[in-house]
Amino acid sequence: MAQGFSREPGTHGPLEEVPKRAARKITLWAAAIALGGFLFGFDTGVISGALLFIREDFALSSLQQSSVVSVLLIGAVVGSMLSGKLADRIGRRRTLGLVGLVFLGGTAVVTFADGFLMLLTGRIVLGLSVGAASATVPVYLSEISPPAIRGRLLTLNQLMITVGILVAYLVNLAFSASEQWRAMFAVGAVPAALLVAATLWLLPESPQWLITHGRPEVAHRGITALIGKDAADEIVRRAQRRAAGQRADREKSAGREKLLAPDVRPALVIGLTLAAVQQLGGINTIIYYAPTIIEQTGLSSSNSILYSVCIGVINLVMTLVALRLVDRAGRRPMVLVSLALMAVSVFLLGLSFVVELGSGLTLLFMVVYIAAYAGGLGPVFWTLIGEIFPPSVRAEGSSVSTAVNWVSNFAVSLTFLPLAAALGQGETFWIFAAICVLAFLFVARYLPETKGRDADEIDRALHQRFRSRQ
DSSP, X not given: OTGGGOOOTTOOSTTSSOOHHHHHHHHHHHHHHTHHHHHHHHHHHHHHHHHHHHHHHTTOOHHHHHHHHHXXXXXXXXXXXXXXXXXXXXXXXXXXXXXHHHHHHHHHHHHTOOSHHHHHHHHHHHHHHHHHHHHHHHHHHHHTOOHHHHHHHHHHHHHHHHHHHXXXXXXXXXXHTTTOHHHHHHTTHHHHHHHHHHHHXXXXXXXXXXXXXXXXXXXXXXXXXXXXXXXXXXXXXHHHHHHHHHHHHHHHOOHHHHHTSTTTHHHHHHHHHHHHHHHHTSHHHHHHHHHHHHHTTTOXXXXXXXXXXXXXXXXXXXXXXXXXXXXTTOHHHHHHHHHHHHHHHHHHHHHHHHTTOOHHHHHHHHHHHHHHHHTTHHHHHHHHHTTSSOGGGHHHHHHHHHHHHHHHHHHHHHHHHHHHHHHOXXXXXXXXXXXXXXXXXXXXXXXXXXXXXXXXXXXXXXXXXXXXXX
């Protein structure tokens, strides 16, 4: 539970293993928390099919189509930047409840939009909630996760993102024949309502947050109910020492000023670089524009949406594989293998457009690229930003990293269609391949393994790698 489950060097006894009943309960909470990830995935995926019909109803230009996709990301940047302070002030649980309510409001605006400007407004509101969820969920999951299953639970966020994307594709397919794009968006109200209900009646507050805010007795009761009083006593004592250290840190420097301190800088460099690479490697050109890309090969709109469902299935299956591997194979090798395969497959994807290899090979290379991403970089990034930052700046570090992720997402999604028109679609994919190669070299040099390590061990490993490269 919370940071308190984490193992420290020399610690033995009840903290090393979590009772099965407690692990099942924590996993249930994690699944409910990850509804925020589902909303993230659903709203980024649903636009790919809806856009095919919105552009006809509202007679959208190419720039307006890009704006409908990318304006959500502006809201997401703002939402992710605000969420760190909000989650520290009112708690992780209440922040996620607020996320659900904002998503409901944005869904209503988009569903009943009567023109381009109203549609943009609704997409910005949806972006606020998606951005806040993407920053808050990894922090919350990290703070309820024992080290033995922390990787799996943090990867659960990415799993729910991929489930959300796949569900969005299936919803698009279900309504494509009738061209009911409003119904496509309206379905998103269901998981948003479930998230609100979960925060009201199921989820506990993060024990680390409770202890940091002077409520150790509430945290103690919750931990005792899971693993017994003796273990709870030790966990709360350790968390109180950590909270005292955080208060001392805040007296020296607060919030984002602490992120720039020399002792935090290696974690910040890793977090920001991986956040940018996850998007600049081109993943959301596939997620957002899969039907549009496939349509370029000569297939109809309906067939394009159907093939995008295949991509969504592969995305989900490989995320499940990553969920099984992340606490076994480790984070670092998974990211390295992922980036290598992404570089090769997206290069071949570009080649398929340059020399016109046909829709079959184009789809194959897209599937391999998605599989490489979903089996490594995609889920492991969200695991890493929940692990690499010290507890005193974890919410702020996750918030800033997520904001960079969304800014990069915005840049790629806004420029992809115009860049493809100027350079060619194949040549644009080659740019993504080059970025993946550079990212591989960066990870090989600077990213340490975090599997099974507590916060202090991860911090030492980070500093050792950065010192050895100076």
